[in-house]
Amino acid sequence: MSVFWVYASNAARFRQSFNEIAQECKIPGYNDPKRDVLLLVKQGLEKEGRGPWLMVVDNADDMELFFTPASSSTTTSSTVDTVCGGLARYLPDCKNGDVLITTRNKKVAVRFSKERRTIKVDHMEEDESRNLLCTILDLEPTDAELDELSSQLGHLPLALVQAAAYMNENTISIETYLELLTENEANVAELLSEDFEASGRDPESIHPVAKTWMVSFLMIEKQDPLAASLLSLMALFDRQAILEEFLSHYNEKEYEPGPKRSIELTTSIGLLKAFSLVSISHGKQRTLDMHRLVQLVTQRWLINKGKIGDFRRAAMFIISITPPSWGHKDWVMCEACLPHAKALLNNNPWQLQDAEEKEALLSYNVANFLFYKSQYKDAEEFCQKSLKVYEMKGQVHPAALDAQNLLALIYTSVGRWPEAEQIQATSKDVCARVQGEDHPDTLRVSDNLAMTLIAQGRLKEAEELQIQLVEKQQKILGEEHAETFTAVNNLALTYRRQGRAEEAEELQIQLIERQKRILGAEHGDTLDAMEDLAETYYEQERWEEAEKLQIQLIETCKRIQGDEEHPLMLTAMTNLRSVYEAQGRFEAAEKLQEEIFQEEKKELGEQHPFTLSTMHSLAWIWYERGREAEGKALMRDCIGYRQRVLGKDDESTQRSIADLAKWEVTSSCQDG
Numbered sequence: 001m002s003v004f005w006v007y008a009s010n011a012a013r014f015r016q017s018f019n020e021i022a023q024e025c026k027i028p029g030y031n032d033p034k035r036d037v038l039l040l041v042k043q044g045l046e047k048e049g050r051g052p053w054l055m056v057v058d059n060a061d062d063m064e065l066f067f068t069p070a071s072s073s074t075t076t077s078s079t080v081d082t083v084c085g086g087l088a089r090y091l092p093d094c095k096n097g098d099v100l101i102t103t104r105n106k107k108v109a110v111r112f113s114k115e116r117r118t119i120k121v122d123h124m125e126e127d128e129s130r131n132l133l134c135t136i137l138d139l140e141p142t143d144a145e146l147d148e149l150s151s152q153l154g155h156l157p158l159a160l161v162q163a164a165a166y167m168n169e170n171t172i173s174i175e176t177y178l179e180l181l182t183e184n185e186a187n188v189a190e191l192l193s194e195d196f197e198a199s200g201r202d203p204e205s206i207h208p209v210a211k212t213w214m215v216s217f218l219m220i221e222k223q224d225p226l227a228a229s230l231l232s233l234m235a236l237f238d239r240q241a242i243l244e245e246f247l248s249h250y251n252e253k254e255y256e257p258g259p260k261r262s263i264e265l266t267t268s269i270g271l272l273k274a275f276s277l278v279s280i281s282h283g284k285q286r287t288l289d290m291h292r293l294v295q296l297v298t299q300r301w302l303i304n305k306g307k308i309g310d311f312r313r314a315a316m317f318i319i320s321i322t323p324p325s326w327g328h329k330d331w332v333m334c335e336a337c338l339p340h341a342k343a344l345l346n347n348n349p350w351q352l353q354d355a356e357e358k359e360a361l362l363s364y365n366v367a368n369f370l371f372y373k374s375q376y377k378d379a380e381e382f383c384q385k386s387l388k389v390y391e392m393k394g395q396v397h398p399a400a401l402d403a404q405n406l407l408a409l410i411y412t413s414v415g416r417w418p419e420a421e422q423i424q425a426t427s428k429d430v431c432a433r434v435q436g437e438d439h440p441d442t443l444r445v446s447d448n449l450a451m452t453l454i455a456q457g458r459l460k461e462a463e464e465l466q467i468q469l470v471e472k473q474q475k476i477l478g479e480e481h482a483e484t485f486t487a488v489n490n491l492a493l494t495y496r497r498q499g500r501a502e503e504a505e506e507l508q509i510q511l512i513e514r515q516k517r518i519l520g521a522e523h524g525d526t527l528d529a530m531e532d533l534a535e536t537y538y539e540q541e542r543w544e545e546a547e548k549l550q551i552q553l554i555e556t557c558k559r560i561q562g563d564e565e566h567p568l569m570l571t572a573m574t575n576l577r578s579v580y581e582a583q584g585r586f587e588a589a590e591k592l593q594e595e596i597f598q599e600e601k602k603e604l605g606e607q608h609p610f611t612l613s614t615m616h617s618l619a620w621i622w623y624e625r626g627r628e629a630e631g632k633a634l635m636r637d638c639i640g641y642r643q644r645v646l647g648k649d650d651e652s653t654q655r656s657i658a659d660l661a662k663w664e665v666t667s668s669c670q671d672g
Contacts, residue, residue, distance in 0.1 A: 056100045
């Protein structure tokens with residue numbers, strides 16, 4: 001049986017766990033960062049033949065995270081979880097696997113369990129605490145000693161394990177350890193002098209953990225300062241799957257490099273593990289986990305000692321350099337670092353006014369990565385964080401312009417055109433004033449502004465801007481530069497939108513000839529331009545030329561990619577189907593639509609929104625072609641999937657329901 005562990009304390013950690021499952025199981029599409037990994041894993045585990053498996057969803061305490069009502073969610077993200085509710089919809093539900101959920105929130109347990117019984121795990125009894133200690137202690141104490149220690153530590157397993165680890169490591173008796181607890185009561189009282197911001201946690205658990213932590217930490221601090229520093233550093237990251245690479249970077253940053261450094265690092269990590277302050281996971285990357293209460297107590301100690309700022313600065317530096325770049329080239333490492341970057345940027349209750357520029361840059365990098373993954377809501381949040389820092393500084397910073405441009409792109413991606421236009425127009429003026437009219441950044445912002453104007457139907461304004469842009473690109477970069485090619489293609493598309501298809505065609509043919517010569521006939525940009533030309537032929541009702549070009553594109557894509565799907569191929573196949581329909585070749589169109597449907601099921605999954613759109617279209621084709629029973633059956637399947645994936649109130653779900661209802665009425669009238 002396969003066992004999958006899902007950390008569910010926050011959305012980033014939940015997504016990271018699903019990423020690891022997708023990679024481990026090699027679920028088709030797992031290596032495409034733009035695919036929704038949550039949906040991929042759900043569909044992959046639900047497939048027949050995949051199993052048996054057990055998924056453990058640990059620390060699912062946040063009701064809103066798992067059961068956000070669809071009505072309260074925003075449409076500023078393309079991911080299904082932000083549009084249609086919480087993360088609970090991604091937990092697989094099938095006969096070939098089981099899901100075990102742990103939570104400290106009774107309401108969450110009841111919501112998850114539905115008709116099934118919940119199992120409450122109570123505090124340990126005296127005999128259970130005694131058995132636990134006997135299992136892990138090297139010495140042979142009396143029952144009275146065991147009971148006294150258990151009572152002092154509230155029968156809390158974590159505290160008992162830490163106490164036993166300390167006694168084993170130092171070969172001391174329970175009596176001696178109890179004396180240490182008494183000696184450190186004053187330190188513990190200072191540590192707990194202010195309330196822990198720990199809503200939803202059992203306050204009775206904090207005190208015993210603080211007691212055992214204090215005894216262990218004070219000794220570690222004297223015996224191995226590096227180990228104490230590593231624990232302090234880890235307390236500022238997300239507490240799960242902390243990359244060992246973070247600790248290596250810290251070791252290199254704080255200490256002189258040398259052959260003994262790596263040995264000392266390994267020794268220090270081993271000491272923390274021996275005292276049960278961290279645990280180690282061995283996977284593709286060696287990572288460390290820290291219990292939530294250990295993290296909480298460590299953070300409080302750092303605050304009380306005035307050290308939180310130093311370690312936060314160090315953590316900020318480390319998270320900034322660990323991925324070589326926050327982009328698609330290093331997306332696997334970025335995915336692993338993302339929960340820790342979010343923890344650093346979001347969890348700053350100490351209001352530390354330090355390392356502002358590093359924080360702004362990290363916020364921008366995180367936003368840029370989330371934008372690349374089409375997680376627009378979170379991308380906007382971190383982009384705004386970055387801009388807020390630069391605004392506080394009150395100066396025009398090149399990085400602030402980058403953040404503004406990214407925010408505008410986020411807005412265009414979710415249809416917030418007026419806001420995007422306002423930002424881009426301001427950025428264009430600032431770039432021109434600070435960096436010059438012909439600076440690449442100014443030209444890039446101008447191009448983005450033109451596309452925003454087009455989206456609002458203001459084609460004449462966009463055309464004027466694009467003509468200026470093409471002239472400047474040709475003058476500065478040359479006629480055969482990649483960015484010049486992009487500017488020319490965008491201008492041609494504007495001509496086509498204006499109904500000036502002949503002018504668009506002329507530009508596109510010239511462009512493709514240059515691209516073939518400079519980039520090659522099979523370069524992605526060349527193929528995209530050919531697809532745009534084929535669509536121009538379609539607009540002119542030049543069906544044969546459009547058909548010929550689409551077939552050429554499909555054959556080229558197959559040759560380039562082999563067994564794997566080329567990103568352009570499904571687009572070319574869909575457009576070719578439209579050509580067949582326009583020619584009245586309905587049988588060929590039907591056959592091609594069936595082929596598209598099978599390809600999308602294979603590449604995207606049966607429940608992907610794109611696949612469901614194709615399923616809806618195919619149901620219509622079958623119905624119109626006289627295959628009414630098959631069309632209705634497929635539409636029913638489509639409705640079921642859309643309700644499950646997108647929700648009952650989604651516009652596309654309602655359209656499928658309405659179409660099926662119309663067919664049923666027509667059938668009833670015919671029967672009558």
